[in-house]
Amino acid sequence: MDALTDYDIPTLADRLRQWGFKPSHAQRLLGSFYRYVGRIDFDRLLIPRALRTRLEAEIPYRQSRVIARTEAGDGTTKLLIELDDGGTVESVFMPGYRADRAAGCISSQIGCAMGCDFCATAQAGLVRNLTAGEIAEQFLHLKALAIQQGRRLQTIVFMGMGEPMLNLDNVIGGIRRIADPLLGAVGWRNTNVSTVGIVPAIHRFIDARLNVNLTVSLHAPDDETRAKIIPTARRYRIADIIDAAKRFLAESKLFPNIAYCLLDGINDSDAHARHLADLMEGFRAHVNVIPYNHIGPGVSGTIYRPSPPERIARFLQILHDHKVVAHGRDSRGTDAGAACGQLRAACL
Numbered sequence: 501m502d503a504l505t506d507y508d509i510p511t512l513a514d515r516l517r518q519w520g521f522k523p524s525h526a527q528r529l530l531g532s533f534y535r536y537v538g539r540i541d542f543d544r545l546l547i548p549r550a551l552r553t554r555l556e557a558e559i560p561y562r563q564s565r566v567i568a569r570t571e572a573g574d575g576t577t578k579l580l581i582e583l584d585d586g587g588t589v590e591s592v593f594m595p596g597y598r599a600d601r602a603a604g605c606i607s608s609q610i611g612c613a614m615g616c617d618f619c620a621t622a623q624a625g626l627v628r629n630l631t632a633g634e635i636a637e638q639f640l641h642l643k644a645l646a647i648q649q650g651r652r653l654q655t656i657v658f659m660g661m662g663e664p665m666l667n668l669d670n671v672i673g674g675i676r677r678i679a680d681p682l683l684g685a686v687g688w689r690n691t692n693v694s695t696v697g698i699v700p701a702i703h704r705f706i707d708a709r710l711n712v713n714l715t716v717s718l719h720a721p722d723d724e725t726r727a728k729i730i731p732t733a734r735r736y737r738i739a740d741i742i743d744a745a746k747r748f749l750a751e752s753k754l755f756p757n758i759a760y761c762l763l764d765g766i767n768d769s770d771a772h773a774r775h776l777a778d779l780m781e782g783f784r785a786h787v788n789v790i791p792y793n794h795i796g797p798g799v800s801g802t803i804y805r806p807s808p809p810e811r812i813a814r815f816l817q818i819l820h821d822h823k824v825v826a827h828g829r830d831s832r833g834t835d836a837g838a839a840c841g842q843l844r845a846a847c848l
Contacts, residue, residue: 503563503584504533505633505640508676509683515559521551527682529555534683537644538562564637576832579641583610583634587627590661591638593645594832596654603655604642606635608671609662614696615731616719617798618763619841621661630662632673639678639686656686659694659715659840665701672708679712688712694759696730697741706748714748715757715788716741720767721775729766742779749784761790761841762807762815773815777822787826789816793834793841 507515509530513523525547532540538561542552567588568580575595582588592605612619613626639656646653656678658664664671671693678684679691692713695702705714718738720726726733745756760776762768780787792806807815812828819826831840 502559503633503637504530504559504561505563505636505677506631507559507633508673516551519551519554521548525551531682533561534640534677534685537647538640562637562640564634564641566641572832572835574832577645579638579645581638581641583630589630589634589638591642592660593642595649595651600651601654602642602646602649602651603657604639604646604653605657605660606638606642606674607660607662608635608658608664608667608674612662613666613732614663615799616696616841617729617731617800617802618761618792618795618804619798620795621841622799626662629667629670630674632670632677635670635674636677636684639674639684643684653686655690655692657692657694657715659692663696663698664693665695665698665705668701668704672705672710675710675712679710689754692757696733697736697738697744699736699740699744702741702744702748706744706751709752711752711754713754713757714745714752715759716745717759717761718776719759719761721772721779725767725772729763738779742783745785746783756785758785758787759790760787761792762812763792764805764807764811766804768807768811768815770814770818773818774822777819777824780819780822780824785825787819787824789819789826789828790840791829791831793831795841 509527512530513526516525517523528545529540532545563584564581566579567582570578577593579591580588581591587610589607589610591607594603596602609629610627611624612621615622643653658671675691679686679688688711692715694715694717696717719729723738748756789812792804797803816826816828
């Protein structure tokens with residue numbers, strides 16, 4: 501049975517029309533539902549009692565529940581969410597540096613098919629795509645936690661389990677529920693979608709004109725190195741991925757983010773940094789240099805190590821010397837298995 505999160509305004513309007521009620525009630529019902537984090541304030545809406553009765557009888561509000569919470573020392577909290585079919589997915593709540601703000605990291609799939617060797621999610625493979633409603637419910641669980649802490653969930657990133665571009669239709673549906681001012685109201689530009697570089701889907705994402713941000717998880721400046729740590733990367737050349745990111749910049753006017761996880765002795769040499777700088781020449785993008793977070797052996801059995809702090813500093817300095825906008829990202833939630841690359845490493 502579909503839950504209320506499975507509906508957007510047009511589809512709920514159609515259902516109300518079928519029931520013999522005014523379709524204009526749909527926007528007010530869903531607006532209240534997202535504003536009050538999964539409940540509807542019928543008294544304020546002045547909705548006909550017959551509609552309320554039928555809605556509550558035929559459309560459940562939720563199809564998921566939080567079954568485990570793991571909180572790190574820095575306040576980052578990983579939620580294990582059970583879905584209607586018994587599958588589970590993980591989302592991450594990150595307190596902001598300001599006391600009244602927070603960010604949420606959302607998953608797009610149960611598992612992942614991309615096989616990134618330094619990511620724990622890859623080890624179990626792909627189970628299935630999440631629906632747009634299941635994506636939206638992660639947002640509701642995170643928003644509820646933010647409210648408990650007196651915070652506002654200001655930013656949502658699609659950087660959890662799965663490759664968003666391989667579930668693009670449902671990701672777009674989820675974004676519309678989360679970001680639309682009439683619904684979740686996070687805001688389009690406060691939403692960020694990450695991809696390892698599925699080139700045709702990036703172009704479809706651009707064509708959707710969502711006005712949300714894009715992060716490309718590059719992790720290597722050359723195809724040979726990249727193929728060693730992201731086996732599925734062989735399908736798309738770095739040159740084509742960068743070209744797609746440049747088109748995103750040209751058409752959205754939003755600066756793409758280039759994520760680069762540093763692995764000791766793998767992709768962190770001076771030569772790698774210079775090669776990356778060459779890729780960025782004339783390209784107004786922002787490079788996020790990310791420390792590797794331990795997950796144990798990768799899919800290949802390789803045990804990776806994070807680059808030492810002095811190597812990270814040297815890598816960044818080379819980028820800065822070449823006028824690349826870049827900064828190092830701090831790891832958050834590592835002791836809860838909630839940092840980048842660690843989802844599915846715990847809470848199983």
